[in-house]
Amino acid sequence: MVAESNPASQSITQRVLDLVERVGNKVPHPVLIFLILIAIVLVVAHVLYLAGVSVSYQVINPETHELETATTAARTLLSASGVRDMYTGLVPNLMGFSAIGLLVVAMVGVGVAEEAGLINTLIRTLVAVSPGWALTYILALVGILSSIAADAGYVVLIPLAGAAYLSLGRHPLAGIALGFAAVAGAFNVNMLIKPLDAVLTEITNDAIHMVDPTRSIDLTAGLWFSIASxxxxxxxxALITDRLISPRLGKYEGAAAEESEGASLGAKEWRGLRYAALGLLGVLVVFGLLSLPEGAPLRNPETGALIGNSPFMNGLIVPIMFVFLVSGAAYGWGAGTIKSSADVIGAMTKAVSGLGGTILLFLVISQFIAYFNYSNIPTIMAVEMADTLTRASIGPIWLLLGFIVVVTALNLVFTPAIAKWAIFAPVFVPLLVTLGVDPAAVLSAYRVGDSPTNSITPLNAYFALVVGFAQRYDKNAGIGTIVALLLPYAIGMSVLWTALFAAWYLLGLPWGF
Incomplete structure (x- = not known):
């Protein structure tokens, strides 16, 4: 994958990353890895269960907003109840894995747009109108902002970034790494309010009320820091991509390189784009009528809100799917690449059938996550790490920085953002509020710690999918390839973003409205 070069001329960083890739790619197939991890969880959970390990803590229930005192003990899956849970939970565990539904729905639309040639044409157009130096920044910005559409950025932006890089004559794996780092590594911030923000804010307010029932924050409390981030x-x-990742990968020599060489658009392609624009306009009109008027069905039926916790935001993957589906079909009709409805259905079928290997992997991953959570090991780890940090006699800024480090490390094995915050908020929010720290700062610190390592943990539901994207261009790409590509992003974003947070806090800048 990496371009040939003289080892003596490589920097220490490049040699370390090459070593990480070689070692990582020698591990077994991801399916076997998660089967091994399942076996490890079974053994470790049973040992902790026999040792009687348990923790007591206060947690906020995200549904009732009540503070609850809970005791969590290690559970073994090797008991009668554990075996029954594994036996009956095989299908529910898979069906409850939201990544599958999101992936299938998105690919129904994306598959049509891809088969019709719309995506290729749009990428060529983007490359043609964008200065070479700006494409990296554009893709990074769009990737970060894609979190407004929940997880859709994983299945849409990441492969598009790889294809865009290929069209520009750059290594497509650099584009995939760029897209994954932007979508996953900055998932918790945006310039707009996301559905996730509503849940995190509610949990934060419940924690504040433990020490000050009259005080609350709203959805915009940390928006200035989020916008600046x-x-x-x-x-x-962008700098990590251009200065480290692209030079390390070198020139792409794959067979697909010739396919990326595109001339200017022809008359049929321009006609297809006009048809696609009309299709897009139609989709926007339909969903505008369903969401914009007062009392529209996609608004929150209780508050009337459109942004935040609303049917529109919670199901944003649906309009995204229709945008690609309708625009793709319209483009194909105009460009002559789609002749009938059978071609559209064929494109959908082809896109979904190509997910077979990914769905198999998701089956195994979903079981591992379910067993890991059943064992209560993640909760025990989170509580013990939080207790250790709060017992340390350090000032507010150091406590906040330590909190970021703890969240960053824990996110490698315990990824659900809401579940972690429900455990951490009752510990750190009251403590820091009594020390005079703005609760918006505590929530902002959590966002900083919870995001960057999303791209290097195989427990990320979309990690395996990104490996599949990479294998389109390098059949030898594996877990080690992705970890080696994303490690510089995870480290750089963690360090520099934490530095931005510390500077923001020390300067006393407002966190939000």
Whole structure:
């Protein structure tokens, strides 16, 4: 995958990353890895269960907003109840794995747009109108902002970034790494309010009320820091891509390189784009009528809100799917690449059938996550790490920085953002509020710690999918390839973003409205 070069001329960083890739790619197939991890969880959970390991803590229930005192003990899956749970949970565990539904729905639309040639044409157009130096920044910015559409950026932006890089004559794996770092590594910030923000804010307010029932924050409490983080992380991701990842990969020599060489658009392609624009306009009109008027069905039926916790935001993958589906079909009709409805259905079928290997992997991953959570090991780890940090006699800024480090490390094995915050908020929010720290700062610190390592943990539901994207261009790409590509992003974003947070806090800048 990496271009041939003289080892003596490589930097220490490049040699370390090459070593990480070689070692990582020698591990077994991801399916076997997660089967091994399942076996490890079974053994470790049983040992902890026999040792009687348990923790007591206070947690906020995200549904009732009540503070609850809970005791969590290690559970073994080797008991009668554990075996029954594994036996009956095989299908429910898979069906409850939201990544599968999101992936299938998105690919129904993307598959049509791809088969019709719309995506290729749009990428060629983007490359033609964008200065070469700006494409990296544009893709990084769009990747970060894609979190407004929940997880859709994983299945849409990442492969598009790889294809865009290929069209520009650059290594497509650099584009995939750039897209993954932007979508996953900055998932918790945006310039707009996301559905996730509503849940995290509610949990934060419940924690504040433990020490001050009259005080609350709203959805915009940390918006200034979030908005500032977006261009900051855009520059960080782009610089890492251009200065480290692209030079390490070198020139792409794959067979697909010739396919990326595109001339200017022909008359049929321009006609297809006009048809696609009309299709897009039609989709926007339909969903506009369903969401914009007062009392529209896609608004929150209780508050009337459109942004935040609303049917529109919670199901944003649906309009995204229709945008690709309708625009792709319209483009194909105009460009002559789609002749009938059978061609559209064929494109959908082809896209979904290509997910067979990914769905198999998701089957195994979903079982591992279910067993890991059943064992209560993640909760025990989170509580013990939180207790250790709070017992340390350090000032607010150091406590906040330590909190970021703890969240960053824990995110490698315990990825659900809401579940972690429900455990951490009752510990750190009251403590820091009593020390005079703005609760918005505590929530912002959590966002900083919870995001960057999303791209290097195989427990990320979309990690395996990104490996599949990489294998389109390098059949030898594996877990080691992705970890080696994303490790510089994870480290760079963690360090620099934490530095931005510390500077923001020390300067006393407002966190939001």
């Amino acid at each position: 977006v261009p900051f992380l855009t520059v960080v991701i």
